Amino acid sequence: MKGNLIIISSPSGGGKGTLIREVLEHVPDIGYSVSLTTRAPRFGEEDGKHYHFVTRERFEEAISKNELLEYAEVHGNLYGTSAIQIETITSTGFDVILEIDVQGAAKVRGKVEAAIGVFILPPSFEVLKARLTARATEGSEDLELRLRNSIDEVRQYKDFDYVVVNDDLPAASRKLGAIVLAERQRRNRQNEAVQGILNSFERRKV
Numbered sequence: 001m002k003g004n005l006i007i008i009s010s011p012s013g014g015g016k017g018t019l020i021r022e023v024l025e026h027v028p029d030i031g032y033s034v035s036l037t038t039r040a041p042r043f044g045e046e047d048g049k050h051y052h053f054v055t056r057e058r059f060e061e062a063i064s065k066n067e068l069l070e071y072a073e074v075h076g077n078l079y080g081t082s083a084i085q086i087e088t089i090t091s092t093g094f095d096v097i098l099e100i101d102v103q104g105a106a107k108v109r110g111k112v113e114a115a116i117g118v119f120i121l122p123p124s125f126e127v128l129k130a131r132l133t134a135r136a137t138e139g140s141e142d143l144e145l146r147l148r149n150s151i152d153e154v155r156q157y158k159d160f161d162y163v164v165v166n167d168d169l170p171a172a173s174r175k176l177g178a179i180v181l182a183e184r185q186r187r188n189r190q191n192e193a194v195q196g197i198l199n200s201f202e203r204r205k206v
Helices: 016-026 056-064 083-090 102-111 125-135 140-159 169-184 191-202
Strands: 005-009 030-032 068-074 077-082 095-099 116-121 162-165
Touching: 005 016, 005 102, 005 169, 016 030, 016 095, 016 169, 056 068, 056 077, 068 083, 068 102, 077 083, 077 102, 083 095, 095 169, 102 140, 116 140, 116 169, 125 140, 162 169
Parallel strands: 005 095, 005 116, 030 095, 116 162
Antiparallel strands: 068 077
């Protein structure tokens, strides 16, 4: 049985990265898809762990070779998802988390019908603005762009299967973990195990 592809989106500063780290630490049998991007690393980010930081030329080469499940330009930078990486992880039976913007999420859902979408919603615009300002990783123009884009991004919540409001980190991470675990229990993913149990009843000795 292949693992689930779990798409997690939010506006920039919504806290999806922090929630994902919590889930990866506490939920077993789950991996993370490391996206490609042409943006520069932020302080503390590592190549191959947070993103694969590549030149625009290398990114365009990946597009031409059909190596990407999706790609999009966001805030002036290119972001993309490796199709091979997703297939490698899910083929082992592990779920894989894909942290992605709303543009990319729409493209993936169009290609992977079984993908599970989770939208991380900040409790208010004011909280989102405070978070982006506090992390101090963008200049004033980039900050304003992200805030303007967030107004349209939050409206996309309706296209996702689940919404988690990130107003309390421990509670929100538990909710996200519960979604991952609950999706594994869907009837169509339990057929093989259930059939083995039913067979034992067929062989019953009373």
